[in-house]
Amino acid sequence: MPSDTVREDIRHFLTSRRARLTPQRAGLPDFGGRRQVSGLRRSEVAQLASISVEYYTRLERGHVGGVSEEILDSLAAALQLDDVERAHLTALVRAAHAPRRASDRDGGTSYVRDSLQQILDAMTGAAAFVRNAHLDVLATNRLARTLYTDALDTTGQPPNLARFVFCDPRARRFYRDWERIAHDAVGSLRTEAARAPGNTDLADLVDELVAHSPEFALRWDAHDVEYYRSGRQCFHHAAVGDLDLDYDALEIPADPGLTIVTYTLASAAPHADAFRRLREHGSAAAEEPTSA
Template sequence: MSTRSDLGEFLRSRRARVSPREAGLPATTGRRRTSGLRREEVAMLAGVSIEYYTRLEQGKQSNPSRPVLEAVAGVLRLDDDERRHLFGLAGAPVRRAPAAPARPARAEVRAEVRRLLDIVSPHPAQVLSRANDLLAANEQGLALLPGIEEWPARARNTARYTFLHPQGRRVYDNWEEVAAATVAHLRAVAGADPDAPDVTAVIGELVVKSAEFARLWERYDVRSRTNGRKRFNHPSVGRMTLSYEVLEVARSDGHRLVVYQAEPGTPDHDAMLLLRHAGTPRTAGEPA
């Protein structure tokens, strides 16, 4: 659940990331105790008093106005995801009305969406929940995560796989990048729906069981995952780099269809095609 301390931690982490030079401040002589912006510098650039901004960071300023939040977001050079997160923490969401009381997310995947998994084959495809539960996948999509089939269907979660499965660190050649993006995505989801039981459960588990997750969680990075690249060192098909696109599934509780691809005629594409022979688990389409 979000608290005023979450807002303060987020503001402090973003303030430390912006140098005076990046903020357009003149160079100064002497030694600074911090490489980022000071509170008074953020206040000055945002056009508010140092007392006001200090109360904001300390969680003592209730109901900050939208113009103030916009000004602070500009000074801290927040991107769209971080800006939405800031508004959510401050109790001023920018995109939607306050959510209904928290309830468990639906895990059912519509038959039409399951057919899409077969339609896009041989491209690996997965249906993920808002908390990264693996709800469904085609054969290639499940084979892309070797060893995840050893877990019960309800335990299959790509964030859990990344941080806790023995194969998770080995299968991603760019594990650090994938891990950071995974945590930033969960931070964005938690900011938008802080009381969602499925989201808080997986975050709580990973904070306790994975020191790497806990360290990345404290960075307060926020990022919605829409597309990107992953480099795989797959035990069955070798190394390959695949791009992915994330599509929102209509009439669902935040389900996402993730489709991987590679340019035809490349070694990456050839390796991707071999996934169908990588030993597909028997429950490829079983819902979590």
């Protein structure tokens, strides 16, 4: 990612965060009348961050040389950034200072150690897979293959969850809360783009998705960021019906860029019967004889 592109990302990120805040939400007096900007004015952000308007204007234009952690903290507080957004801003500033590199494929790791596959296979009560930071699915256990049958059914290898969400009509049936999944997928890629500037594989993926999906392009331009950690995900599986599963994303320190994602469900939880039938469905499919 060239430095001028990083500056553009900083500009769009800060202006989009400024635009979402109202004076009331920021604790500033609103004297009425028509405002010429959406959200806060630059002068109001500068006031809240205790910096000059001129300095804030420079920062918003992407000129972040020499900016201190204290200034970033003040700016984050003024714009009411959450932890993920604060980390994203820091990553953008770091990227603006980094030496320019022709290519960077970090985060697009495609190699999975045998021991990781063994860990997945040992998780018989959970659906589990390994993905990289580009949302490529690199390894699965049996239950994950059963749960994600449609997403894994692709001629492109490895399967990519962002492509599935935005380019495969089956995704809207599979994810009952498609809007949130779409938001999280774009936010994850946007976070990775700041963490690994110059990543040619990721840039190619984003260009492909922008070209094929107007919805992806719109969400990408919003500059929202997300960090996929844990929560609940709502599916509709063709074989067993609705499933509300608890997910956890576990980063692998020994393999930077790789994450194990697990889906589990307590035995007494709603949809427990459907989850049991999913496990049975996966076992039955694995036992079916293959054609000679």
